[in-house]
Amino acid sequence: MSQIHQKIHIIAIGGAVMSSLAIALKKKGMTVSGSDDKIYDPAASLLNENGLLPTQMGWNANLIDNSLDAVIVGMHAKADNPELLKAQALGIKIWSYPAFIRSQSDDKQRIVIAGSHGKTTITGSIIHVLNYWNRDFDYVVGAKIKGIEETIKLSDAPIIVIEGDEYFTSPLDLEPKFLKYDHHIALISGTAWDHINVYPTEDSYLAQFEKLANQTPKAGSLIYCTEDAYAKKIATKERTDVKADPYETPNYKVKNGRFYLNEETPVKLFGKHNMQNLEGARTLLKRIGISRAQFYEAIASFEGAYKRNNLLSENSNTAVYTDFAHAPSKLEATANALKELHPNRNLIACYELHTFSSLNKAFLGNYKDTFKAPNEAIVFFDQKLIEEKNYTAINEEDIRKAFNRKDIQVFTDSTQLQAHLLRKDWKNQNLIFMSSGTFGGLDLGSIANTITK
Structure with missing residues (x-):
């Protein structure tokens, strides 16, 4: 293995991969510091447990000095990041995440x-x-x-x-x-x-x-x-x-x-x-x-990845799942899989449009015919997110046309979606939530427990 640097600063330490790298390097005996402008769980908790959670959020050029052997920069940072600019000015070795892995x-x-x-x-x-x-x-x-x-x-x-x-x-x-x-x-x-x-x-x-x-x-x-x-x-x-x-x-x-x-x-x-x-x-x-x-x-003993086909709760005739599906091919495969697993149960599937691609009106057509498997298909998106990101507005008819399914139900309010689900008779029906987001902050575990209790 090539020589490992001993004092490392990680710009954008809060990502899932970058936080894991920080912990791995600390366990190898390196001195590791990091920064980010926002860090969410589970990364925040893991960093905190390992003494690596930044004491303040935001970027601070003062964290960069000549005592560092190297800086590793994550994709969440921008090219004009003040810490990155300082590292460049000082001539400190700068690694991308994959280049660093390759070096090891x-x-x-x-x-x-x-x-x-x-x-x-x-x-x-x-x-x-x-x-x-x-x-x-x-x-x-x-x-x-x-x-x-x-x-x-x-x-x-x-x-x-x-x-x-x-x-x-x-x-x-x-x-x-x-x-x-x-x-x-x-x-x-x-x-x-x-x-x-x-x-x-x-x-x-x-x-x-x-x-x-x-x-x-x-x-x-x-x-x-x-x-x-x-x-x-x-x-x-x-x-x-x-x-x-x-x-x-x-x-x-x-x-x-x-x-x-x-x-x-x-x-x-x-x-x-x-x-x-x-x-x-x-x-x-x-x-x-x-x-x-x-x-x-x-x-036979492999259980898969967290957030992939994850069973939240079940009883003798209903099961509630979540999945990280966030693209057309993943949506289709996951919905088909649940119908295959329980062919004699109805499937109600909730899909959140959350990524840049899925919220892009020009991309929506790639969802055509991918949501045919569920007996009831529901699409959720956060209108505020579209406004905040200044994306082109989309409406219910855009979604129905893009998915090529006229009976799709569209929700933009998470509380209304929750009320709709909790009103249902769940006998002999399964439910799945598919997203890389949070469905507007819904407590999916609580909904699952209420449905299956």
Whole structure:
């Protein structure tokens, strides 16, 4: 491993990944400080527990001086951030998050999991299986995985497994993060246009995945899902001495509200898309010495990522779930998964338009026909957020037309949405909330308990 700096300041420490990195570096014995203009839970609590929560919110150039070995800057910071400008003026080494991770993995086999959807589940399942068999490896994953204490591990292990996204590297580097890791093995789960604020056209978005594939070195591997047309197209392009490993949805069955991989291995995840994700993980693990039998033994105890297909509460005929779905492909896969899990129950699905892309009127058409599975489809968005961000106004008819579903119910008031849900007879009906936001601050756990009590 390359030499590690001993005194580090992290600009924008409050993000999920940046806060995890700060904690990992402190546990390695470094002196770590940080700043941010806003920090929310769970990051705030985790930083506080580790003595890393900034005493004041906001940016302060006085935190930057020549005693620092390096500064790591997160994407939440802007190019004119006063701390970043001070570090540049003093000539202090400035790392982006992915470049720093790369600097700590010179002597490792680098494995990158990419894709518009599924990458957290695939990365998490790989981590789970390697842990189950006591393999020595490092990892970086973008969300908390059930049963795994940290989201980042950096050591002298010979392998590192990295969840790599296509978003910008830093305010100073507008290349995708996943291009910074110099992978030996890459997996592309699937492609579906997202991040319209970064990639204004679908072609500009998809081009990033082709760059990743082209970066695969000689004797490297490119694993891809054959059921995604673009992933298949770019992965099967001729590349000298690069092995392309395809995977597809494996055989599975659903029995008594439980999914079985290979028709005999019970798993705790559900939905066709998750069976596909697990097959991607199995295909990759095969490349690094995990047999089919070892995979199936280990995967039975994998519980998935927090906020993904999360069961809030249930009784004998109703279950309430949340999911981090925040893009058209994720919305469709999650809703279909719940219908598959409980085919004899009605599904009421609530989806919040929350991201820049989903609140962009020009992007809404990408939701066409993705919300067909629920018996009752509900869309929520915060009108104040649209006004605050100065986005083009959208109305109920825009949403119904975009989703191509005339009976969609649209709410812009969270209290009215809650009242609507609590008035219902929930016998033989399931409910799911899907968002990367908070549904206007609704206490989803309380609603779930009220419905199922």
